[in-house]
Each structure stands twice: as structure tokens, then as C-alpha cells.
Amino acid sequence: MDIEKIRSLLKNGTRTLSVFLGSKEGDPRTLVLRDFLNAFQGLDRVTVTEFNASDPKDEAPFLAFSSGTGAARHFYQAVPTGLEWDPFLSLVGLLTRPEESGILLPETTEALRTLTKPLTVKVLIGPSCPFCAFMTDRINRFAVVGESLRARVIDVDLFPEYGRKYRIKAVPATIIEEEAVLTGMVAEEDLTAWLKKWGDNDRVSLLYRQDLLEKRLDQAFGRLRSRPMDLPFVAALLREDAFGVKLGAVALLEQLVEEEMNIHGRVLDALVPLLDDPSPQVVGDAAYLLGLLQDERKIPLLRALLHHPHREVAEIAREGLEDKG
Known part of the structure; x- marks a missing residue:
């Protein structure tokens, strides 16, 4: 020194x-x-x-x-x-x-x-x-x-x-x-x-966003499984421009739906606000995830998307209706 x-x-x-x-x-x-x-x-x-x-x-x-x-x-x-x-x-x-x-x-x-x-x-x-x-x-x-x-x-x-x-x-x-x-x-x-x-709700989205950017999917999944109240913040990441974040959010919700049957209703509630998004990609991702749910409430939501102006979204909704839960 x-x-x-x-x-x-x-x-x-x-x-x-x-x-x-x-x-x-x-x-x-x-x-x-x-x-x-x-x-x-x-x-x-x-x-x-x-x-x-x-x-x-x-x-x-x-x-x-x-x-x-x-x-x-x-x-x-x-x-x-x-x-x-x-x-x-x-x-x-x-x-x-x-x-x-x-x-x-x-x-x-x-x-x-x-x-x-x-x-x-x-x-x-x-x-x-x-x-x-x-x-x-x-x-x-x-x-x-x-x-x-x-x-x-x-x-x-x-x-x-x-x-x-x-x-x-x-x-x-x-x-x-x-x-x-x-x-x-x-x-x-x-x-x-x-x-x-950090003192705002935004910090929750920031945490998951950073985990997904750095491919820490296991860490993000562990947090989400123990904190289902975070679902709206994770679902909102489907609107992200960063492809890695958007793709990671879909994968995170897929895994949660597969492993936690009792959480399907809360996942549906988190996805509903995305169905009016102006981006057809966001709506399509939300429709895909709705199709995975064992929740009868998804049926009218997916049926409404059959008339979506973007054909890809309508097709995703149709596939989701093939299994009505």
C-alpha cells in the first residue's frame, strides 16, 4: 500500500x-x-x-x-x-x-x-x-x-x-x-x-427480466413458484422487445402450468389483460398459454380470438380450443 x-x-x-x-x-x-x-x-x-x-x-x-x-x-x-x-x-x-x-x-x-x-x-x-x-x-x-x-x-x-x-x-x-x-x-x-x-412494483418485473436475460430460468421459476402473486408481472414480460426476455417468460409460464395444476386460474387472470394488446405477437403468445390451461374460463376467451384480424392469432386460438380442459 x-x-x-x-x-x-x-x-x-x-x-x-x-x-x-x-x-x-x-x-x-x-x-x-x-x-x-x-x-x-x-x-x-x-x-x-x-x-x-x-x-x-x-x-x-x-x-x-x-x-x-x-x-x-x-x-x-x-x-x-x-x-x-x-x-x-x-x-x-x-x-x-x-x-x-x-x-x-x-x-x-x-x-x-x-x-x-x-x-x-x-x-x-x-x-x-x-x-x-x-x-x-x-x-x-x-x-x-x-x-x-x-x-x-x-x-x-x-x-x-x-x-x-x-x-x-x-x-x-x-x-x-x-x-x-x-x-x-x-x-x-x-x-x-x-x-x-426498487421500492416500486416495477422492481418485481426487473428481477424476472434480469434473470431471463441472463438465462437464469431455474432461479426465476423457483421465485415464481413460491410467489404466485408475481404472475401479472411475469405475464407483462410478454410485451418485452428483448426476444430473450419474451421467450423466457413464455418458457417460465409453460413450466409453471405443467408442474402446478392448482395455479391455472391465476395464470389465466394474469393473461387476460394481454388479449387486448395491439401487438398480434403478444396476443398470440397469450392465446398459446391459455390453450395449455385446464380452466373452462379459457373457452370464451379463445373463441373470441377466432375472429382476430391476424390469421396466426386465430389459428393459435383454434388449436387451444382442441383441448377444452
Whole structure:
């Protein structure tokens, strides 16, 4: 660690830097993080604190950093070296000079400052990963601006249990509130959109959309089977322009209909709003799925589609009526 660069940032800063170590008794990784913490001992304009983080929710051991006496919003289960060193220096600079502006797009800054729901965003990184440092820097900047955000940088080599927990096959991976898993580089605008919508119903569609884009059909199916109230959001994905999402939504509903006979009525209710869609492809997909259902209510719906102006839709409806449930 180039301590002189840290010393220079501290000297030019307007606030002190607070560094914390949440230790976990018996975990050898506490020693690794403590070695990094000790490099800050004796530096001017730095306070160093170690405490025993006994609550499992703390996910110890970890390092935490904050500006002055403010609450820590930046957590590291990693030792920032190599490619991760520059993003860490940037974080130290931002925490000690919080009045710096222009660190994000103006629209991003405005959106983050209006967030009120506390959100935790984790970035899983690995060694020699060229894109990980970009995502580390991005989420660190987001948490500097957004006071309701907590950023957590996790090295999956040092903490492999996180890779297993989130079924990560590649890094970087960004985890929003333990649910959304975004792999690879996530653009500033896209990450902002995710965070803005997280408190809304839109987040449900976003979760399934991302799973289907990344071909995580098993994960999406497991969620939908345990949360049938999500059916309207999944059905709405038939309107998606992205072919992979549309095709995945059809496959997801096919599998659900095949394996869960008691859910057919709720699937029908979710599909009905799509029958008036201006896109014949959307109507055709909905008609195909209706044809799979063992529910007598599908009969008048499919009969009405026999007169649809698009021949393909009418043919799909006719095939669906061959089995009247």
C-alpha cells in the first residue's frame, strides 16, 4: 500500500477519515483485514477503531470507512490492492473532501438524493478482474451521494461463501438488496434505474427480466413458484422487445402450468389483460398459454380470438380450443 498517497489525500482534505474494523472472533480473515487497518495507525486526520461485530447481520469481518463522525456507508470485505487500489484512493478523496461535485451525472445525483428507502448494494470482485474496479468505483460514488445507500465490496477469493450464496459464475456481480443479481458492467444510468424502482412494483418485473436475460430460468421459476402473486408481472414480460426476455417468460409460464395444476386460474387472470394488446405477437403468445390451461374460463376467451384480424392469432386460438380442459 502506497501510504504516501493516502497521506497526501488526508492533508488536502477538509474532513477526517474514520476507519473501522468489525472483527469476528476465530475468523482468520480478521487478521488479513487488521493488517490493512494497521497501515492507518498514526496518520494525521484519521481515527481508527476496532470492535467485535457479534451480530450475524453485520456479516463480519469487514472494514468500514466514513467521513468525519458520519455513519459508515462504505464497507469492504476485501483488501484494496492491485486494480482495486485506485478506486479505494478515489473513495478516500471523496470522503475527506465530500464537497467535491460532478462525481456522477447530474440526473444520477438528483435521483440518488431523493432516495429515502435504505438500500444495500454489494459488488463481488475478484483478482485480476479489469471491470471489477470500475464497478467498485461506481458503487462507492453512488454511496457517497446517496445517503440511504450502503456499498459493500466483497472479494470472492477471500470470502468465497458469497460466490456460492449468489451462484456467481463471473465477476463483477452487483447484488441489490439480496435479490437482484446483475453481472458484468452496469451502466450508471441502468444502476440508477434499478435503485429508483426498487421500492416500486416495477422492481418485481426487473428481477424476472434480469434473470431471463441472463438465462437464469431455474432461479426465476423457483421465485415464481413460491410467489404466485408475481404472475401479472411475469405475464407483462410478454410485451418485452428483448426476444430473450419474451421467450423466457413464455418458457417460465409453460413450466409453471405443467408442474402446478392448482395455479391455472391465476395464470389465466394474469393473461387476460394481454388479449387486448395491439401487438398480434403478444396476443398470440397469450392465446398459446391459455390453450395449455385446464380452466373452462379459457373457452370464451379463445373463441373470441377466432375472429382476430391476424390469421396466426386465430389459428393459435383454434388449436387451444382442441383441448377444452
